[in-house]
Amino acid sequence: MSASTRFCVAVHILAALALQRGKPVASEAIAASVGTNPAVVRRLLSDLARAGLTRSQLGKGGGAMLAKAPKKISLLEIYRAMDEPAIVAAPRSTPDQTCLVGRNVQPALRRVTDAAEAAFFDALAGANLKQIVKDIKADSIAA
Amino acid sequence: MSASTRFCVAVHILAALALQRGKPVASEAIAASVGTNPAVVRRLLSDLARAGLTRSQLGKGGGAMLAKAPKKISLLEIYRAMDEPAIVAAPRSTPDQTCLVGRNVQPALRRVTDAAEAAFFDALAGANLKQIVKDIKADSIAA
DNA sequence: GCAAATCGTAATAGAATTAGTTACATAAAT
DNA sequence: ATTTATGTAACTAATTCTATTACGATTTGC
Numbered sequence: 001m002s003a004s005t006r007f008c009v010a011v012h013i014l015a016a017l018a019l020q021r022g023k024p025v026a027s028e029a030i031a032a033s034v035g036t037n038p039a040v041v042r043r044l045l046s047d048l049a050r051a052g053l054t055r056s057q058l059g060k061g062g063g064a065m066l067a068k069a070p071k072k073i074s075l076l077e078i079y080r081a082m083d084e085p086a087i088v089a090a091p092r093s094t095p096d097q098t099c100l101v102g103r104n105v106q107p108a109l110r111r112v113t114d115a116a117e118a119a120f121f122d123a124l125a126g127a128n129l130k131q132i133v134k135d136i137k138a139d140s141i142a143a
Numbered sequence: 144m145s146a147s148t149r150f151c152v153a154v155h156i157l158a159a160l161a162l163q164r165g166k167p168v169a170s171e172a173i174a175a176s177v178g179t180n181p182a183v184v185r186r187l188l189s190d191l192a193r194a195g196l197t198r199s200q201l202g203k204g205g206g207a208m209l210a211k212a213p214k215k216i217s218l219l220e221i222y223r224a225m226d227e228p229a230i231v232a233a234p235r236s237t238p239d240q241t242c243l244v245g246r247n248v249q250p251a252l253r254r255v256t257d258a259a260e261a262a263f264f265d266a267l268a269g270a271n272l273k274q275i276v277k278d279i280k281a282d283s284i285a286a
Numbered sequence: 287g288c289a290a291a292t293c294g295t296a297a298t299a300g301a302a303t304t305a306g307t308t309a310c311a312t313a314a315a316t
Numbered sequence: 317a318t319t320t321a322t323g324t325a326a327c328t329a330a331t332t333c334t335a336t337t338a339c340g341a342t343t344t345g346c
Contacts, residue, residue: 005233
C-alpha cells in the first residue's frame, strides 16, 4: 500500500502530547513539528479522539491532550484508530468463479494472511506510547 | 497502502501453475482465471521468474511453469518477489529536526514496527504453496 | 524456411487512494 | 465582544496502482 503514513504521523502526534504532560497543544504547533498542515493534524486528532485516545479543548490556550496515560496506549490501539486498510489487499477484479483456482484461492490464502496479520498486530499490541516516549528521551540524552 | 494486490494475484498465478503439474500455462489462460489482462500476468511472472520461482517457454504450446516444487515455495518468497513497499510507511514530509520529537520519533517507532513486520514475515515464511493448493482442492471436494 | 504462438517489456492511460489546502461554522477563554 | 482554537467539509494536487496497447524477439510445428 501503498501503505498509509497516517499511523506514523499519529504516533508523532501522540508522542508530542505525551511530552507535554497534559498541557493542551494546538494543532498548529503539532503541525510544525510534523511538517504538515494543521488541518491534517486535526483530522487525525479527530480519529484519535473517536478512539478515546485524546481529547481537545477549544478556545484560547486550548489544544489536544492525551485522554489516557501513555503507558495505557498500545501501538495497536493507535493503528486501529487510523482505520488502515488490510495489509494484504484482495485483487479488485473478481476471479473466474467457474475455475477451481479462481473460486478457491482467495479464501485459502486469506487463512494464512489473517494469521500473519494477527502476528503483526500482536507485536504492536506489545508496545505502548510510554516506551516510544522513553526512547525519544534516551536519544536526546545520547546526542 | 494502500496495500498492493500483486501478492494475492501472484499466489493465484502460482497456484494455477501448481495444479497443472509442470504443463506450460499461457498468460492468457491465467489472465482468464484471475480476471485481468495477460500483460499484467506476464509482468508478475517476470518478477516471479527473477525470484527463481517460475520459468517460461516461448512459442506454440509455451507458457509459464513452476521452477521449484510447490512445497519448496514459501509465501514469504512470493511476497518478497513482489517488492511490496513497507507495511508501515514513513511520512512523506520530513519532521522538524530542531524539535525533540521531530528528530526522534521515527527511529523510535521503527524499532517497534520492524519487529512487527518481522512477525508478519515469519508467519508467511511458515506457509508454502503446497498448502494453498491442498486447501484449494479440499474446498472443491467439500463443495 | 515460414507461419503461428507466446513471451518480455516499454509506454501510456485510466483508477483509486492519499495528503495537502482552503474555508468556515462553532465553541471556549479572557 | 474579541480572540483563539477546534471540527469538518469541499476541493485540489500528488502519488501509486492497475489496465491497456503495442511491438520486437523467440520458439514450436509443419
